[in-house]
Amino acid sequence: MEDVKQMVKELAGKYGHSEKGLLPILQGIVDKERYISEEAMVEVARELDISAAQVFGTATFYSFLETKPTGKYVIRVCKTISCMMKGKNDIIRELESVLRIHMGETTHDGLFSLRETNCLGQCHKGPAMLVNDTPYAELTPEKVRQILCDIRKKEFPGN
Amino acid sequence: MSEMINLTIDNVPVSVPEGTTILEAAKKINVRIPTLCYHQDLCVAGNCRVCVVEQKGTDRLMPSCAMPVSEGMEILTNSLKARSARKHVIELLVSEHRADCTRCYKNGNCELQELSSEYIIGEDGFIDLIPYKEYTIDHYSPSIIKDDSKCIRCQRCVRTCNELQKIGALAVAYKGKDMKISTFFEKPMFEVVCTNCGQCVNRCPTGALTEKTYVDLVWSEMNREDKHVVVQTAPAVRVALGEALGMEPGMIVTGKLVAALRRLGFDSVLDTDFTADLTIIEEGNELLQRLKKALVDKDPAAKLPLTTSCSPGWVKFIEHAFPGYLDHVSTAKSPQQMFGALAKTFYAKKINVEPENIVSVSIMPCTAKKYEADRPEMRSSGYKDVDYVLTTRELALMIRQAGIDFASLPDDDYDSIMGESSGAGVIFGATGGVMEAALRTAYEVVTGREVPFENLNITPVRGMDGVREATIKIEGALPEWSFLEGVELRCCVAHGLANAKKVMDAVKAGTVNYHFIEIMACPGGCLGGGGQPIPTNEEIRRKRAEAIYREDAHKPIRKSHENPEVIRLYEELLHEPLSETAHKLLHTNYRARDRY
Ligand code: SF4
Ligand code: SF4
Ligand code: SF4
Ligand code: FES
Ligand code: FES
Numbered sequence: 067m068e069d070v071k072q073m074v075k076e077l078a079g080k081y082g083h084s085e086k087g088l089l090p091i092l093q094g095i096v097d098k099e100r101y102i103s104e105e106a107m108v109e110v111a112r113e114l115d116i117s118a119a120q121v122f123g124t125a126t127f128y129s130f131l132e133t134k135p136t137g138k139y140v141i142r143v144c145k146t147i148s149c150m151m152k153g154k155n156d157i158i159r160e161l162e163s164v165l166r167i168h169m170g171e172t173t174h175d176g177l178f179s180l181r182e183t184n185c186l187g188q189c190h191k192g193p194a195m196l197v198n199d200t201p202y203a204e205l206t207p208e209k210v211r212q213i214l215c216d217i218r219k220k221e222f223p224g225n
Numbered sequence: 226m227s228e229m230i231n232l233t234i235d236n237v238p239v240s241v242p243e244g245t246t247i248l249e250a251a252k253k254i255n256v257r258i259p260t261l262c263y264h265q266d267l268c269v270a271g272n273c274r275v276c277v278v279e280q281k282g283t284d285r286l287m288p289s290c291a292m293p294v295s296e297g298m299e300i301l302t303n304s305l306k307a308r309s310a311r312k313h314v315i316e317l318l319v320s321e322h323r324a325d326c327t328r329c330y331k332n333g334n335c336e337l338q339e340l341s342s343e344y345i346i347g348e349d350g351f352i353d354l355i356p357y358k359e360y361t362i363d364h365y366s367p368s369i370i371k372d373d374s375k376c377i378r379c380q381r382c383v384r385t386c387n388e389l390q391k392i393g394a395l396a397v398a399y400k401g402k403d404m405k406i407s408t409f410f411e412k413p414m415f416e417v418v419c420t421n422c423g424q425c426v427n428r429c430p431t432g433a434l435t436e437k438t439y440v441d442l443v444w445s446e447m448n449r450e451d452k453h454v455v456v457q458t459a460p461a462v463r464v465a466l467g468e469a470l471g472m473e474p475g476m477i478v479t480g481k482l483v484a485a486l487r488r489l490g491f492d493s494v495l496d497t498d499f500t501a502d503l504t505i506i507e508e509g510n511e512l513l514q515r516l517k518k519a520l521v522d523k524d525p526a527a528k529l530p531l532t533t534s535c536s537p538g539w540v541k542f543i544e545h546a547f548p549g550y551l552d553h554v555s556t557a558k559s560p561q562q563m564f565g566a567l568a569k570t571f572y573a574k575k576i577n578v579e580p581e582n583i584v585s586v587s588i589m590p591c592t593a594k595k596y597e598a599d600r601p602e603m604r605s606s607g608y609k610d611v612d613y614v615l616t617t618r619e620l621a622l623m624i625r626q627a628g629i630d631f632a633s634l635p636d637d638d639y640d641s642i643m644g645e646s647s648g649a650g651v652i653f654g655a656t657g658g659v660m661e662a663a664l665r666t667a668y669e670v671v672t673g674r675e676v677p678f679e680n681l682n683i684t685p686v687r688g689m690d691g692v693r694e695a696t697i698k699i700e701g702a703l704p705e706w707s708f709l710e711g712v713e714l715r716c717c718v719a720h721g722l723a724n725a726k727k728v729m730d731a732v733k734a735g736t737v738n739y740h741f742i743e744i745m746a747c748p749g750g751c752l753g754g755g756g757q758p759i760p761t762n763e764e765i766r767r768k769r770a771e772a773i774y775r776e777d778a779h780k781p782i783r784k785s786h787e788n789p790e791v792i793r794l795y796e797e798l799l800h801e802p803l804s805e806t807a808h809k810l811l812h813t814n815y816r817a818r819d820r821y
Binding site (some may be wrong): 106108112116117119 | 387396417819
């Protein structure tokens with residue numbers, strides 16, 4: 067709790083105490099904590115003297131501002147029309163079956179979260195997805211399996 | 226002087242100042258353009274597009290509420306193109322709306338319903354999306370029901386809560402098809418900063434935000450032989466109730482109100498104005514005592530400025546937003562709650578009824594009063610002091626249900642005791658009224674003379690400016706108040722919580738130095754309360770205020786301390802202001818609440 071307070075104070079010190087600071091502060095929290103908790107939002111509201119509901123409204127508007135705890139790797143699959151036509155549903159099916167979670171959920175080991183998102187600007191190379199900040203395009207189910215495998219290997223070198 | 230712009234609307238020439246919107250210009254020549262997201266009290270949002278009109282020579286339609294006029298425009302408000310676009314907009318709104326009119330609380334008083342009937346929205350428009358939508362209905366608050374399935378996302382509520390109240394309990398959350406009006410983390414309304422003021426309820430064009438109604442419960446209590454149902458009526462109800470029953474704004478209907486309540490079957494018809502007078506005695510004396518402690522005894526615990534406490538929306542606001550300032554709030558209960566505490570003690574004894582058989586109902590211009598009556602502190606009689614709170618609108622509904630022709634009712638008088646009031650009690654219903662009433666009494670207590678204003682009308686504290694200041698110099702103080710001789714009493718009046726926040730920010734910053742602050746949560750004070758007839762807007766508030774001051778001027782007694790029934794109450798029960806009994810029944814305390 068105190069840590070959250072401190073973190074938000076520092077971010078507000080950096081980005082300012084006006085509403086202009088709201089987005090960068092929220093991004094800063096996501097960078098540090100992966101998601102914006104209820105307590106963090108209340109502190110942001112306090113620092114900027116705006117309502118907590120307004121902070122919540124802003125946070126839920128942007129796909130990249132998580133408001134629920136997420137895994138270490140957030141996978142965001144583009145759901146927009148071009149990727150849809152190029153077969154994003156197969157990609158999602160593959161992700162869901164390998165990770166054994168549904169869209170929107172997080173794996174038990176806390177490693178992966180699965181999300182849909184809007185156009186990632188890779189339309190000519192769809193279907194596309196992001197894993198944290200890394201984009202992957204021209205996906206196939208095989209490629210998806212490989213990407214997940216590589217991450218697992220990196221996280222558990224022993225296995 | 227701004228430039229005049231000439232245009233035609235539906236081929237009628239009109240000339241309006243630069244900056245006027247097409248909607249306002251049309252109104253000037255009595256052309257009504259339908260609107261949904263637009264509201265006179267709020268900034269323009271321009272999001273619903275129901276108000277579209279056609280401009281000759283262009284192929285675009287434009288939202289008339291947001292578009293300023295320009296020279297030579299030829300506007301068609303009712304062209305085929307405008308009409309069909311409008312109809313599509315309404316059809317689309319309805320396709321995402323749980324259009325369940327026969328079972329809806331707003332049935333018969335709903336802007337969306339009116340428009341749908343005007344545009345003959347049949348059953349074969351767009352497909353009904355409601356079965357595929359997830360929505361929440363929040364019933365938990367004692368004051369307000371929020372039903373997302375009825376929401377058309379016009380955002381009047383969001384703007385109300387942000388602009389007029391500066392609370393921001395409601396915000397737009399998520400986006401696209403998931404977009405909704407949400408509290409912080411979608412918590413129930415009663416858990417968040419919402420003050421229950423009901424200003425959003427008063428402006429919601431649909432049934433998405435409504436008061437929680439207790440009408441049926443009150444009917445069944447009245448049906449019980451063993452119960453004695455006591456009703457009290459707030460000052461602002463008598464200048465607004467008529468509007469909800471087909472009368473013009475600004476009519477005083479006190480006598481008809483009393484007659485109607487008797488016809489409905491209330492056993493004792495009494496007046497909150499009586500306890501408004503009582504509030505003045507208690508709060509006025511609290512102010513004087515505090516001044517003494519602060520100025521003479523230099524007691525650091527005696528906090529100045531003292532603020533009023535009769536607006537439960539304001540009380541909850543300060544508990545959330547300025548929890549460090551709770552000892553500035555007068556401990557005097559609101560008139561409603563003083564009344565409730567006395568109804569089940571003093572009054573019950575007078576009429577020889579066991580307190581458990583008294584049902585205490587109040588008619589209020591306010592939705593926050595429902596919540597106030599539910600506060601755990603409000604049980605001084607040993608029972609729930611006020612059992613049910615009905616808004617002005619709910620009372621109008623009961624009167625209609627009972628088939629009473631309100632306009633033709635003969636005037637009737639309140640029962641006694643606790644039915645008598647002074648003009649000072651009446652003006653509680655207007656912003657500045659509590660201040661004026663308190664000054665009429667306090668000045669006289671201190672000097673033995675009437676306030677030095679013509680006809681007791683303390684005009685500097687009247688009016689509709691958001692924050693008003695007044696200074697009254699005390700001259701010729703009686704010996705026991707000699708420490709106040711020459712003191713300039715600095716007063717401040719604010720209405721609407723956005724203005725309350727301004728004042729409190731200034732108090733916190735130390736840039737102002739008031740002795741006494743009156744704050745009402747709603748714009749215009751209680752007369753503009755969230756439970757008042759819909760619509761409420763600036764012009765209607767002004768008319769209600771004029772009516773209130775007319776009522777005051779015609780009262781034989783104009784000062785709270787001269788109310789004979791109040792004097793009797795002190796003789797028989799309370800003995801003196803701030804006595805132990807007074808503290809037990811008439812005072813309360815506050816608690817700090819969360820920031821969200
Ligand atoms: S909100 Fe209006 S249109 Fe919707 S169901 Fe209720 S009365 Fe009908
Ligand atoms: S709750 Fe009412 S006022 Fe608020 S957006 Fe929905 S329909 Fe409009
Ligand atoms: S009742 Fe008042 S405080 Fe609550 S959401 Fe509505 S406008 Fe805001
Ligand atoms: S549509 Fe998928 S990246 Fe643009
Ligand atoms: S009333 Fe003009 S856009 Fe809604």
